[in-house]
Amino acid sequence: MKVIVIGAHSSVGEFVVSKLMENGYTSCAVISDENQMDLMKKRGATEVVLYEERILPTLFNGYDAAIYLTGVNPKAKTGRTVMIDHESVIETVKEAEKQGVKRFVMMSAIMANEAAGDDSREIGAKEMPDELLRQSNLTYTIVQPGAFTDKPGNGKISAAETLDSNELEISHEDIAEVLVMSLETEAAFNKTFEVAEGDTVITKALSSL
Structure with a gap:
C-alpha cells in the first residue's frame, strides 16, 4: 500500500513516517519547508514533496491511502487558525476522493467532543471537516487523541467512541502507531473514536472497536 502523509513535518508526523517504513509501506511525506526533506528521508519516507497549492490536484495520484494530521498546516511553517485548518482539510478530502484514494485516516481535534469553555468554539469548527469526511465516499477513520506527551510510547492504549475522562494523554509515538x-x-x-494511553495493546484495542 502506498500512503501519503499530510503534515509529516510535525512531531507525530515524523513517527508516522518511521512506522510506515517499519511496516513495509511506501510513503510520501508532504512537508512545508524544503529544510525538512533530509529529516523525512532519514525517517524512511520513500518520497518527499514540498507542499504548494498548485500540486493539490495531482498530489494523490498513484496513492492508495492518506494520513492527514489536522492542526498541522501543510501551507506554512507555523500554526494555523481553525478556519484555515477547516478549509485545508475540506480541500484535501475532496481531492483525495477525486484522485481515487481508498483509505483516509485523519487525526482530528484533541478530544473534540470534550470541548469546554473558550475552546469549544474552535473545536466545533474542527468538527466540520470530520463531518465532510464521514459523508464522502472514502473509507475513513477519524482518530481523536488525548493531550500529547513527549514520553516514549509503550504500545498500549484505550480506544472507544467516547472515553470517560477529559484529562487523558497519549504519546506522539503511540498516536502515530494508532x-x-x-x-x-x-x-x-x-469509525470515529477517541484514544489515550491505556492497558490494551494497540492492535487489540483497534480490533475491538
Missing part, C-alpha cells in the same frame, strides 16, 4: 495500524484494521473502517 494512525498507521488503522490503515488496514477493518474494525476501524468508517
Whole structure:
C-alpha cells in the first residue's frame, strides 16, 4: 500500500513516517519547508514533496491511502487558525476522493467532543471537516487523541467512541502507531473514536472497536 502523509513535518508526523517504513509501506511525506526533506528521508519516507497549492490536484495520484494530521498546516511553517485548518482539510478530502484514494485516516481535534469553555468554539469548527469526511465516499477513520506527551510510547492504549475522562494523554509515538495500524484494521473502517494511553495493546484495542 502506498500512503501519503499530510503534515509529516510535525512531531507525530515524523513517527508516522518511521512506522510506515517499519511496516513495509511506501510513503510520501508532504512537508512545508524544503529544510525538512533530509529529516523525512532519514525517517524512511520513500518520497518527499514540498507542499504548494498548485500540486493539490495531482498530489494523490498513484496513492492508495492518506494520513492527514489536522492542526498541522501543510501551507506554512507555523500554526494555523481553525478556519484555515477547516478549509485545508475540506480541500484535501475532496481531492483525495477525486484522485481515487481508498483509505483516509485523519487525526482530528484533541478530544473534540470534550470541548469546554473558550475552546469549544474552535473545536466545533474542527468538527466540520470530520463531518465532510464521514459523508464522502472514502473509507475513513477519524482518530481523536488525548493531550500529547513527549514520553516514549509503550504500545498500549484505550480506544472507544467516547472515553470517560477529559484529562487523558497519549504519546506522539503511540498516536502515530494508532494512525498507521488503522490503515488496514477493518474494525476501524468508517469509525470515529477517541484514544489515550491505556492497558490494551494497540492492535487489540483497534480490533475491538
